[in-house]
Structure formats: structure tokens, C-alpha cells
Amino acid sequence: MNASKNPEKTRKLLLESAFTAFHRNGYTATSLNDILSTTGLTKGALYHHFPNKQALGLAVLDLIENSILETWLAELAEERDPISCLQSLLRHIGGQIRRNDVVFGCPLNNLAQEMTSRDEVFRERIGEIYNRWRTELAEQLRRGQNEGTVKSTVDPNAVAAFIVAAMTGCRGLAKTTQSVDLLFACGQQLIQYLEFLRA
Amino acid sequence: MNASKNPEKTRKLLLESAFTAFHRNGYTATSLNDILSTTGLTKGALYHHFPNKQALGLAVLDLIENSILETWLAELAEERDPISCLQSLLRHIGGQIRRNDVVFGCPLNNLAQEMTSRDEVFRERIGEIYNRWRTELAEQLRRGQNEGTVKSTVDPNAVAAFIVAAMTGCRGLAKTTQSVDLLFACGQQLIQYLEFLRA
């Protein structure tokens, strides 16, 4: 487990262990010792790569941001019809969903709800991620309007925000109720809502 | 502030102070001393009324449950058209929303996301509340279908879950981005979605 004298590997190890722990148990409930005992590293290694716990958390947010943009926006930019693409993504993700994805919820939303009131730096960074997600999604919807696949009367910004919020909310509800079925049911409704937006 | 020798008042004081503190700063970040210094009471008083912090938190959840049912379900049972009623509730709440309601988010969702992975008792209790909310809402939709105001092809359970999830998600997004505008935009989309459900 120990990645001695391989700083990049060590850093990655810490980061991934932190991501998993934060995702499962939350930021506050995760002690640095939890992360260290998982990785087999010691305080010194962590302190060498990150000045404090907050910095580690922010680095984890970078990871999360990349994952979200990759999952929900990468394909969208390459397809002609954003609505169909979104629906297909929702179905596809739904098809390969694992139990952990349900019971531990959305990593970003977990951190968002936990940290917003406790650390302004975190809140701002998380807000940035949501804004980017929202904005890029709105852009694709606007493109759809121009290309005639999305109803021209809707407000792309409002719709994008709602989609992001709804996805987050669905995953949060599924986590709280520990119910995969509920996630599917909600996802189905979101797909239905998207159908209403077609031109 | 001190309600000496008035047990009910003391209990209520503790409960309300705890609610406010949990809402604003989260459960973990709120120390018992925070609550005590706000109320002017001492440890003994608190531990006389509640065996531990968890019990206090659960009692706060009772408060939250009542508030939610009262706000979102009471009127619904008395109106003929559940869709219009929901839309009117959303507009009404939106009309009298205060900044605090945005920046501190939904009390239930805050606790849900923070506690789910940390305390099974909490999670179960919160899941109960969501389930009750969902179920009673579904019942009203089903009644709407019977009375011909709601499209008969939709699944009342799935729709109810989605509405609850979307509301929660919208409020969560607004909290994270500290944006009242975003809350309104999302709410507008939710109202729009409801429109699609009419018979």
C-alpha cells in the first residue's frame, strides 16, 4: 500500500482515500487518521502534500468537478440533440448504477450541504462548480434551441438550473431513504420532464 | 431568557434554540455549549430534559416534520385541484420568502445530508418523514386522478417523489450558490413541470 518515494502516487493515494472517506462519512466525521490508516501513510506524508485538512478537501473538490463535467457534459457537446443525449445519459447511468452510488449520495451535494454553513471557502468553490455545470448545460440547451431540437420558449438558464437541482435532489432523496427504486422513479420523471422541452 | 422552574418553557427554549442552531450551523458543528449560552441555561437543565445530544436532535426532527406537513400538505387535502394548489403554494411561499430561508437551506435536507451516513437512527427517522411527505402527496395526486384534474397516465408515487426531490434540490442549490434568483428560477420550472401533469 505504501508508495514510498513516489510523491505523485502518494498524493493520489491520499486524494482518493480522502475522496472515498469524505463521500461515505462526510468531511467533518472523517478524521485525518482515518485517511492515514487507510493509506498506511503517516501525518508527515499528508502534511507534506497538503497544508491542512481544508486544502485536502478543496483538492478533492477538483476531482469531483472533473468527474461531473466528464460524466454530464462531455458527450453533450458532441451530440446534435441535447435532450435525447441527456435522457440517454440518465438511462445509461441508471443502468450501471451501483448500490454505493445510491447509499452514499452525490459527493458534491454531500459536501455542499455539509460545508456551506461552515466554511466560506468551501461554499464558494462548490458554488463555482454548480455554476459551471449549470452554465455549460444552459449553453447546450441554447444550441439546441438554435438547431431546432429544443422548444424555443423555455429559458435555458432556468431549465439548466432546474435539471441540476432535480438530479441533485433525486440522488439526495434516494440516499436518505436508501432506496434504489426511488432513484429510478425520480429519474424516470426527470426524463419525462425533458420530453416536455422538445421543440 | 432563563425560564427557571418552568420545565415546559425550558424544554421549548432548548428545542427552539437547538433547531435554529442546527439549521444554521449543522448538527455536528453545533456544540451543546452553543445552545446553552444562547439560552442562558446550563448542562444540567439540558440533560434533565434530554438524555443526550441525539435525543435533542430527534426532538428537533419532530418539530421539522410538523412544520413540513403543515406547510405543504394541510391545504392540499382541502382543495379540489392538487396541481393548482401546489402551484399556488409554491408561488405563495416564493412570495414571502426571506433571505434566511435561502442561505440556510431546508432544515430537513440539511440534517438529512449531514446525518445519513453518520447515525442510522437519524437516517431512519428522516427517511420516515420523507416517506410520509411523499406518500401523502401521492395520495392527493391519486385523488386528483380520480376527480379528473390530474393526468391519469402518470404514476402518482413517482411524481410525488420527484416533486419532493426537486423541491429539496432547488432549495439546496439556492443555498449553495447563495442565490435567491436561482431559487425563483427553479421554482418556476417546477411550476411548469406541474402544468404538464394536468389532465
Add this chain to the structure above:
Amino acid sequence: MNASKNPEKTRKLLLESAFTAFHRNGYTATSLNDILSTTGLTKGALYHHFPNKQALGLAVLDLIENSILETWLAELAEERDPISCLQSLLRHIGGQIRRNDVVFGCPLNNLAQEMTSRDEVFRERIGEIYNRWRTELAEQLRRGQNEGTVKSTVDPNAVAAFIVAAMTGCRGLAKTTQSVDLLFACGQQLIQYLEFLRA
């Protein structure tokens, strides 16, 4: 050792243990656990009586201040001839000096030299004590001038400062060199210096 449920005793126990430890090992080198293991108490007890280590240190300074004023100023105010009184005090203290008083140095000077550059609150409080010592000693010298026992040409303030500084310096040198003899020799010279101040 444990003074359970006797808050005053507990506080005193902590204070005296802290005084001894700070005196012997310095403020920084003394961990709270050192104090706790000496007293048999725990963090909770300490935290109950003092908000933090600094407050404990400041409370120890109160102790030190009283001890200094009692030792070096109390009798002085009651005697006719301040010079003879000071000389007698020096001889008397010298007569009953114990090894610990030499090897651990002056508690106030130890803290002064250690803390001045590290904690402005400490520095200010210690400066206060020295100023009080200086000022009250100067007052007695001025009285001596009025009563004709002290040479009228000397500046009481400067002399008082020098006496305090010299006493401190002598004790510091003795501590560093671990030499009782040196302390006596220096004390003798101070007595000699005082002789020069007679009217």
C-alpha cells in the same frame, strides 16, 4: 491527590502545579498533560477552571506578583530606613535560600525572557508587574530621601529600576551557571551598592 468536587481546591492545585512546572521547565516546555498528570486531574477539570493555557499562565503571574510584592515590598513600607531594610532583606533571603531557588531562577524573569517575544498579552502583564515593583520601590526611596536616610542627589526611579534589574540579573546568572556562590557574591555587591546610596 484528587480534590473531587472541591472547586477551590482543584483550582489551587492546578495553579500551584502550573507554577512549579512553569518555573522549572518554562511555559512552552510544560505541556498541559504534565500538569494534569502531576495533579491527577484531567482535561475537563482544567478546561473548566481555565479557558486555555494562556489564561492559566496569566493566573500564575498573579501568584508571582503577590509573592514578589509580599517578599520585597511589604516590610519596606513599615521600616524607617529603606536601604538598611533592603540590605537586611537581601541577607535574610540569602540566609534561607534553597538550592531550587538558585537552579530554577526567578519565576518572573524566566517567564519574562521566554514569553516577551511570543505573546504580547504576557509581555504586557509582566511589564506591569515590573513597573509596579519599580514604582513602589522608588516611592520608598523617595520617602527615605525626605526622611534623610537616602542621599538626596540620586534619582529614585533610576535607582529603583537598577536594583530590580540587578537582582533579576544576579539570579539569572546564578541559574545559568548553577552556582550558589555566584548568587551570594553578586548579592554582596548589591548590598555594597546600596551602601553608596546612604545620605
Add this chain to the structure above:
Amino acid sequence: MNASKNPEKTRKLLLESAFTAFHRNGYTATSLNDILSTTGLTKGALYHHFPNKQALGLAVLDLIENSILETWLAELAEERDPISCLQSLLRHIGGQIRRNDVVFGCPLNNLAQEMTSRDEVFRERIGEIYNRWRTELAEQLRRGQNEGTVKSTVDPNAVAAFIVAAMTGCRGLAKTTQSVDLLFACGQQLIQYLEFLRA
């Protein structure tokens, strides 16, 4: 700032940076990282030149010893009248004193009071320096007695010790009270005391 591949320069850089930091903040409060970030060097460089922090501290003591002997003893050996020479030194030093010399105190005394109780090796080395200072000063006074400029009845050893102690004490008091005036007043009294020693 970086003195790459110039070992002597690197060593000197470390030493001077360490001296300044120890003088201003004390030995314990100065972390090796403080020194390294000031010099722009790395751990490897430091541990190449010094086996550990203690060795660095001891090397700084060498610097301090040279400075003290140079300042307070070099001229003394060349003058006929040690008392006048000392007085002139005190006045001269007083004339060109800078604020930093007051607020940061005597580098040797700072280390002495901080380290004596914590590190026997340090204590012994510092004791050596004081003893050398004392002894060489006593020698000059003895010479003065032989040459008829110093009163023959005084004990040169005791007087030398007292002078060293008084100087140290004066500077310490000035540091603690952050007062240049106090340093001058005390210095003036020391000059006065020296006057009493003339043959």
C-alpha cells in the same frame, strides 16, 4: 539569496538566519522551516551542515560568544583604566543603540533563560561563556588594582560577576518593558556604581 554549491556561504547563511530568528523569537519558537524559508534552502542543506537543531543552536552560541568578547573585552585589555573604559563602552553602546537591540534583548541572556532548564548541553555551554566573560573582566579589574586605578579592597571576581549580571538584568528589564528610557536609566546607575570602585 540561495547560495548554491557554495558550502561555506550556505553554512554562514544558515547560521545568520538562525541567529536572527533565535534572537527575535527564541529557540523553541523558531522552527527549522522558519529558517529554511528565510534562506530559501531546504532540509537537506541544513542537515548536511548540522546534524540537528541543537548543533545549529550551539554554533549560534559560538557567534554570540565572539560578539560579546569582542564588544566588551577587546578594548578593555588595551586601556590603562578599566573603570573608565567600561564606562566609556557603556556610554558608547548606549549612544548607538537601536530599537531592535532593546526590544529583542540580549541574545545570550534570551537563550540562557530559555534553555537552561531544558537542555543541559546548552546550559553548560552558556555557563562557559558567562564564566569566560566574568573571568576575563575580573582579570582586568585585578590589573587595575595592581596599577592603582581600582580600589584595592573590592573582590574582583564578585565585582565582575555583578557587572555582568547587572548588564544582563538591565537589558532584560528593558526588553520586558519595551522601554529604551529604562535601559538608559539603568545604564546610568551602572556607570555610577563603577565610579564607586575607583581607587
Add this chain to the structure above:
DNA sequence: ACATTCGGGACGGCCCGTTCCT
């Protein structure tokens, strides 16, 4: 019954001096 004061432990995050491998 109700409320206060006092004390007990257990970690948590931070930071430090040092060693070891390039």
C-alpha cells in the same frame, strides 16, 4: 422534580524535528 457545577476522558487537527532515499 428541576437545575447547577464540577470533572472525566477521548480525539481532532496541526506542526515539528528528524531520517532516508535519491
Add this chain to the structure above:
DNA sequence: AGGAACGGGCCGTCCCGAATGT
């Protein structure tokens, strides 16, 4: 000489019983 990793210690804080009034 550079820099990664080690391991231990410190202060603060927290949740909670236990003893004590009232």
C-alpha cells in the same frame, strides 16, 4: 544537497456523567 515520508506530541474542544443544591 533535495525533498519525501515518519511518528509523536501539543492544545483545544467536545459530549457526557456524577455530585450537589433547591
